[in-house]
Amino acid sequence: MKRVYLETWGCQMNFHDSERVLGLLRQKGYVRVDDPREADVILFNTCSIREKAEHKFLSRLGRTKGLKKRNPSLKIAVLGCIAQQSGEKLKEKAPYVDYVIGPQNINRVGEALELEEGVLTDDNPEIALSDIPAYRESTVSAWVNIMYGCNNFCSYCIVPYTRGRERSRPAENIVREIEELVKNGYKEVTLLGQNVNSYSGNVTFPELLRMVNKIEGLERIRFVTSHPKDLGPELVQAMAECEKVCEHIHLPLQSGSDRILKLMNRKYTMEQYYEKIRMLRDAIPAIAITTDIIAGFPTERDEDHQATIEALKEIEFDGIFAFKYSKRPYTRASKMDGQLPEEVKAERLNQILRLQDEITERKNKLLKNTVQEVLVEGKNDSGQYTGRTRTNKIVNINKADGLTAGQIVKVLITEPHRHSLEGRLT
Numbered sequence: 001m002k003r004v005y006l007e008t009w010g011c012q013m014n015f016h017d018s019e020r021v022l023g024l025l026r027q028k029g030y031v032r033v034d035d036p037r038e039a040d041v042i043l044f045n046t047c048s049i050r051e052k053a054e055h056k057f058l059s060r061l062g063r064t065k066g067l068k069k070r071n072p073s074l075k076i077a078v079l080g081c082i083a084q085q086s087g088e089k090l091k092e093k094a095p096y097v098d099y100v101i102g103p104q105n106i107n108r109v110g111e112a113l114e115l116e117e118g119v120l121t122d123d124n125p126e127i128a129l130s131d132i133p134a135y136r137e138s139t140v141s142a143w144v145n146i147m148y149g150c151n152n153f154c155s156y157c158i159v160p161y162t163r164g165r166e167r168s169r170p171a172e173n174i175v176r177e178i179e180e181l182v183k184n185g186y187k188e189v190t191l192l193g194q195n196v197n198s199y200s201g202n203v204t205f206p207e208l209l210r211m212v213n214k215i216e217g218l219e220r221i222r223f224v225t226s227h228p229k230d231l232g233p234e235l236v237q238a239m240a241e242c243e244k245v246c247e248h249i250h251l252p253l254q255s256g257s258d259r260i261l262k263l264m265n266r267k268y269t270m271e272q273y274y275e276k277i278r279m280l281r282d283a284i285p286a287i288a289i290t291t292d293i294i295a296g297f298p299t300e301r302d303e304d305h306q307a308t309i310e311a312l313k314e315i316e317f318d319g320i321f322a323f324k325y326s327k328r329p330y331t332r333a334s335k336m337d338g339q340l341p342e343e344v345k346a347e348r349l350n351q352i353l354r355l356q357d358e359i360t361e362r363k364n365k366l367l368k369n370t371v372q373e374v375l376v377e378g379k380n381d382s383g384q385y386t387g388r389t390r391t392n393k394i395v396n397i398n399k400a401d402g403l404t405a406g407q408i409v410k411v412l413i414t415e416p417h418r419h420s421l422e423g424r425l426t
Contacts, residue, residue, distance in 0.1 A: 004030045005039035009057055010047025012224060013163075013192055014080055016134070016143035017106050018045045021079065023133035024110045032135075036067060041075045041113060046082035048158055050326040054082055061094060068096040075113065077101060081162035085329060087121045104148065104164050107132050128167035128201075131177065140377050140406045141188040141220075142181050146174050146201070146208065150194035152227060154254075155265045155332040156294065156325065159194055166194075168201030171208050178215055187406050188220035188375060196223045197230035206238035213242035219408060220375060220390065221245045225252060229267040231276050240283040247284055248318075248392040251276065252292035256311030257304035260297050263336070270311065277315055288318040288391035295352055296325045296345025299338030305348050312355055318363055318391070320356045324349050357418060364393070364416040371426055376407045394420040 004025055008018040021043065022032060036042050042064055047053045061078070068074050077099035078090060084102030091097050098117045101109060105120040107130040112118050128148055136142055149164040150157075178189050189212070199205040212221055221244045226235075228251055239245050255261055258269050280287050293308060312320075324345040327334040374387040374395045384396045385403045395411055403409065415422035 002028070002030045002040045003033045003038055004041045004043060005033050005036040006043045006045065007060065008045040009053050010045075010049065010080065012143055012190070013145075013194070014045055014047055014103075016145060016192060017080065017103060018043075019134040019136050019143070020132040021045065021106055021109050022135035024107070025113075026135055027133065028110045028113070036064065039074070041077065042067070043077045043079060046078060046080035048081040048085050048162060048328065050323060051328070052326065057082060061097070065094075065096050075099070077109075077113070079103070079106065079109070081158065084121050084162040085158065088119055091117075091119065103162065123164060125167060128169050129173075131173060138377070139185060140375065141190065142186045143192050144174060144177055144181070144189050145169065145193070146191045146196060146205075147193040147199050151198070152195060152267075153265060155263060155336075156297065156328065158328040158331055161330045163194065166198060166200075168199050171201050171203045171211060174201070174208065175211055175215065178212055178218065182215060182217040185406060187218070187408070188222065189218065191221070191223040193223075193225070195225065195227040195230065197226050197232075197235060204234065206234045209235075209238045209242055209245060213244045218244060222248065222392070224250050226250065228252070228273050228276055233279065236279050236283045239280075246390045246392065247286045248288045248290070248390070249280065250290045250292075251280075253311065253315075254292060254294050255297060255300075255304065256308035257300070258307075260300055260304050260307075263299065264294075264297065264333070270307070274314075286391065288393070289315070290319045290321075290392075291315075291317050293320050293322040293352055294325050295322060295349035296340045298325070298333055298336040298340065300325075300340060300348075305351075308352065309355060312352065312359065316359050316363065317356065318393075319360055320352070322349060322352045322356070361416075361418045364418065364421060366416075367393075367413045367421060368416050370413050372411050372413055372421070372423070374409055374411045374423075376403050376405055376409060378405045389421075396420060396422050398422060398424050400425055 008015050033039055046057045075098045078097055079101045080103055083100045090100050099112055100119045102121040104124040104127055107127050147168040149166045150160045151166045153160050196205055372389045376385055376387040380386040385400045386396050410426045411423040412426050413421050413423040
């Protein structure tokens, strides 16, 4: 029996990659341990989307050097986007690292660990055709990859360089995986892709949603992430007509300024984005919309920042993920003139977050005394049963003994908070 320790940083895609790495290693006889000192192999699945995440990982990696010194047979592997970005250079910088494996090659982790050492960062088109087993911690909701890579080349984003070009899985493979999940008791799936709207695996993405919607026993369907430029009437219609597709969409805006959007290579204008929002809300009145915002992109002026503030006020998102602009290798934005001081980016980010907190809190208060359908996911740290509404809002359920994960219950919302709701069973 071999013991593996795994740490993961980053997005849902990375966390699902880790589930699949564990699935592959379990087939090889590995068991997961919670303490790196007990491991035969230490795996770090890394994120390089922002500089801060990269620095955190490098600091964490440095602390394993002592473990390797005390136990020379210990193997250390770096996976994910930093592995792809750095390749051989990572081994030169940290010679105690044995394996460097990019995200396009996670299906080869098992065979890689049978070698003394190695670097796997090659282009790997076969990954889209590989059915990779996953070891999932949740027994209720599952991530399911429908595609890999990205073709958009937004000027700030490193993903096309680390995850490669777009490759879609065959629709029948996706449906088969979800059918197997439902047999094993899963109630909800989240379809994953850097841009699900451009899925092209022998059917369109709206057609894939309709196929998944027909799977008996499945209760809910979610998907991330959508690119505004590819969101059209066919997808909105499918969302409205498929009863299992949840009333929530994550639609990254990034900036409210047309000038900045053009520099970002986002390929839409604010007028076009507003039209997408109107189309969604007309077809699905109860829809919750969340987004991403970047504060302090190169050359961003006060009026550009103010345009983002006005967009937040106008659209009233249910929630946002907002970050300071961060220089990333290979990207066009990293070479642009007009890089802003950290203090300016921080102040603009704080303004964005303060405004959105007010909007989110106000919108959540409107849910008081409403009844929401909640899929129970388990218990929180306080011992309450917790789950999510169809609009992806967290609900903590008071005095609800006897519930089980996977149940769908009706909950009267009694106390709305900024980041969650409280309620009782009806």
